Amino acid sequence: MKTGVMICGHGSRSQSAVDEFAVLAEKLPALLPSDWMVDYGYLEFANPVIRDGLDRLRNAGCDRILAVPGMLFAAMHSKNDIPTVLNTYAAKHGIDVKYGRELGVDPKMIAAAGARIKDAVARANAEHGDLPLHETALVVIGRGASDPDANGNVSKIARMLWEGIGFGWGEVGYSGVTFPLVEPCLEHVAKLGYKRVIVFPYFLFTGILIDRIYGFTDQVAAKHPDIQFVKAGYLNDHPKVLETFAERILEQQGDVPVPNCGICAYRTQVLEIEGQEVQKITAEARAALRADGQNHPAFGDVTPPTCVMCKYRTQILGFETEVGSVQESHHHHVEGQGASAPGSNVADCTLCSHFCTGMCRLETAAHDHHHHDHDHSHDHPHTHDHAHGHGHHHDHHDHSHPEYPHAKHPHGPESARKS
Numbered sequence: 143m144k145t146g147v148m149i150c151g152h153g154s155r156s157q158s159a160v161d162e163f164a165v166l167a168e169k170l171p172a173l174l175p176s177d178w179m180v181d182y183g184y185l186e187f188a189n190p191v192i193r194d195g196l197d198r199l200r201n202a203g204c205d206r207i208l209a210v211p212g213m214l215f216a217a218m219h220s221k222n223d224i225p226t227v228l229n230t231y232a233a234k235h236g237i238d239v240k241y242g243r244e245l246g247v248d249p250k251m252i253a254a255a256g257a258r259i260k261d262a263v264a265r266a267n268a269e270h271g272d273l274p275l276h277e278t279a280l281v282v283i284g285r286g287a288s289d290p291d292a293n294g295n296v297s298k299i300a301r302m303l304w305e306g307i308g309f310g311w312g313e314v315g316y317s318g319v320t321f322p323l324v325e326p327c328l329e330h331v332a333k334l335g336y337k338r339v340i341v342f343p344y345f346l347f348t349g350i351l352i353d354r355i356y357g358f359t360d361q362v363a364a365k366h367p368d369i370q371f372v373k374a375g376y377l378n379d380h381p382k383v384l385e386t387f388a389e390r391i392l393e394q395q396g397d398v399p400v401p402n403c404g405i406c407a408y409r410t411q412v413l414e415i416e417g418q419e420v421q422k423i424t425a426e427a428r429a430a431l432r433a434d435g436q437n438h439p440a441f442g443d444v445t446p447p448t449c450v451m452c453k454y455r456t457q458i459l460g461f462e463t464e465v466g467s468v469q470e471s472h473h474h475h476v477e478g479q480g481a482s483a484p485g486s487n488v489a490d491c492t493l494c495s496h497f498c499t500g501m502c503r504l505e506t507a508a509h510d511h512h513h514h515d516h517d518h519s520h521d522h523p524h525t526h527d528h529a530h531g532h533g534h535h536h537d538h539h540d541h542s543h544p545e546y547p548h549a550k551h552p553h554g555p556e557s558a559r560k561s
């Protein structure tokens with residue numbers, strides 16, 4: 143048996159984001175058995191796409207593929223998009239593709255984050271003079287998702303960093319999709335009276351969103367010259383992040399498979415195999431795999447901890463209507479467009495001048511989380527056209543997703559419009 147490891151990254155139109163991600167894939171093999179092959183691919187924009195990486199592993203003779211989401215939390219991408227891409231590929235090629243967990247809330251990840259924050263504190267002390275931690279506020283910025291479990295986990299990590307390091311105060315903000323966004327969050331923190339504010343993006347790599355977070359931090363800092371706003375580095379390829387990735391891969395070899403969204407028993411899965419009928423595998427059919435000896439924890443009587451707060455499994459306050467919604471991918475539209483797809487360059491944008499504020503995507507965020515070919519009133523390049531090469535699923539089966547319930551929150555995604 144030959145084992146291939148597949149790292150499924152997010153992807154970006156920012157070339158530096160793609161370059162940093164590739165470093166991860168270069169460093170991981172050192173933490174894995176030496177005869178394993180490691181490859182990677184991206185969900186959005188950047189090349190190679192996930193199928194390309196899988197093709198390379200398969201062509202090299204790998205008959206077992208251990209895939210992991212290159213993701214911090216389990217939200218849309220880890221729960222819907224990546225498992226659909228992987229399961230579709232497995233069904234098409236008759237190959238064993240296992241899927242693991244997201245990095246998640248893990249002591250190693252918190253240690254890595256803590257190291258980035260302590261570096262920023264040391265840098266600020268050196269530049270501005272020592273200041274007690276009790277007079278410093280920590281702001282953790284998460285990506286933000288339409289999934290309260292993922293957003294809640296950002297809060298948990300923020301609390302553990304605040305408590306673990308002993309800052310005077312801690313707050314949480316998000317780069318998009320949910321509330322509070324970076325700017326309202328930092329304006330709120332500015333009212334609290336702390337002399338120093340450490341802004342830490344809990345992100346893996348640089349990209350459009352890191353530029354946005356640092357960009358808004360500079361804007362708010364300029365309005366409050368009496369407060370030191372300190373931009374901490376993101377996680378990047380910290381050794382503890384690499385260790386967590388290796389663990390997410392290696393743990394898939396255990397007797398009891400890790401709970402993951404690839405084999406979720408609670409949802410109907412839609413597989414789209416080009417040139418074939420769309421395949422639907424019902425939740426019942428997936429649960430019945432248990433009889434087949436696939437004794438996955440998700441099929442057992444006790445809900446695995448990773449699934450307890452899943453809005454697709456059970457009613458979560460505010461998200462009650464999403465239980466059991468179909469698992470399918472929403473990312474064909476931007477997959478493989480290239481890191482230099484329209485919009486990668488802020489200079490071309492009529493709405494933003496220094497960094498992408500996300501203004502161009504507000505309509506998408508407020509109305510629908512996938513990029514329909516909607517009428518932008520401006521000719522901003524972030525528009526995603528559905529008229530692309532491969533068959534697009536929105537056209538051939540019914541498909542609807544609940545709107546993110548708080549899109550109109552005054553501190554949320556649409557509020558960026560006000561600037």
Ligand SMILES: C[C@@]1(CC(=O)O)c2cc3[nH]c(cc4nc(cc5[nH]c(cc(n2)[C@H]1CCC(=O)O)[C@@](C)(CC(=O)O)[C@@H]5CCC(=O)O)C(CC(=O)O)=C4CCC(=O)O)c(CCC(=O)O)c3CC(=O)O
Binds near residue numbers: 155156286345351499
């Ligand atoms: C710039 C942009 C791409 C572009 O348009 O160029 C971009 C970029 C990046 N996103 C990253 C991460 C995540 N993105 C999501 C989710 C969504 N991201 C979407 C859009 C955009 N994402 C565009 C800006 C839109 C705007 O203006 O706000 C949504 C709205 C629409 C969609 O994707 O269809 C969708 C909402 C789905 C929902 O409804 O929840 C999640 C959560 C999840 O899993 O769902 C994670 C965390 C995964 C984890 O947990 O790690 C990273 C890697 C960061 C890192 O390295 O850590 C980058 C790279 C970078 O910053 O460049």
Ligand SMILES: [Co+2]
Binds near residue numbers: 186472473476512513
């Ligand atoms: Co998308």
